[in-house]
Amino acid sequence: MTDSQIIALFWDRNEDAIRETERAYGRRLHVLSDRILRNEQDAQESVSDTYLKTWETIPPQRPTYFFAYLAKLCRNFSLARLQWQSAAKRSAQVVELTREKQKQTHKGLLLLCAFDFSWLQKVPDALRSRQSRSKSSVWMRRKL
Numbered sequence: 001m002t003d004s005q006i007i008a009l010f011w012d013r014n015e016d017a018i019r020e021t022e023r024a025y026g027r028r029l030h031v032l033s034d035r036i037l038r039n040e041q042d043a044q045e046s047v048s049d050t051y052l053k054t055w056e057t058i059p060p061q062r063p064t065y066f067f068a069y070l071a072k073l074c075r076n077f078s079l080a081r082l083q084w085q086s087a088a089k090r091s092a093q094v095v096e097l098t099r100e101k102q103k104q105t106h107k108g109l110l111l112l113c114a115f116d117f118s119w120l121q122k123v124p125d126a127l128r129s130r131q132s133r134s135k136s137s138v139w140m141r142r143k144l
Contacts, residue, residue, distance in 0.1 A: 003066035010058035017058075018051050025067055029074045036078040042085075046077040053077075 001020050009017035029050060033043035050073045063069035 025070055029070060032071060033074050033078040037082055042081055046074055046081055049077045050074040
């Protein structure tokens with residue numbers, strides 16, 4: 001089916017327009033979105049959003065280059081999703097506390113946990129000799 005026939009289906013509000021668009025350009029749109037997002041499910045969402053936006057915008061518009069129009073929509077949806085995923089609040093980074101920061105941090109904000117190493121009794125003596133009795137517990141700091 002040619003681009004003009006698919007656009008005619010959109011103008012007629014025929015749901016087959018989406019199926020024909022998927023058949024003609026679905027794989028190319030999916031590859032485009034997947035190369036931006038590097039996530040199969042997010043790429044599929046962007047392609048689905050592209051079809052919906054095409055359904056909503058084609059009757060008032062008649063694109064001359066149909067695939068370029070679809071690719072532009074798909075690229076914009078993919079980039080918007082990528083920007084949303086990489087927002088500062090959603091991308092957590094682990095930062096190690098330095099000694100100066102530890103000194104500045106209020107005691108109430110640090111949680112100290114001791115772990116019992118009684119399971120070391122089962123470890124052979126050769127390995128256990130490396131662990132002194134005074135160091136039989138490990139302390140872990142965690143910011144609340």
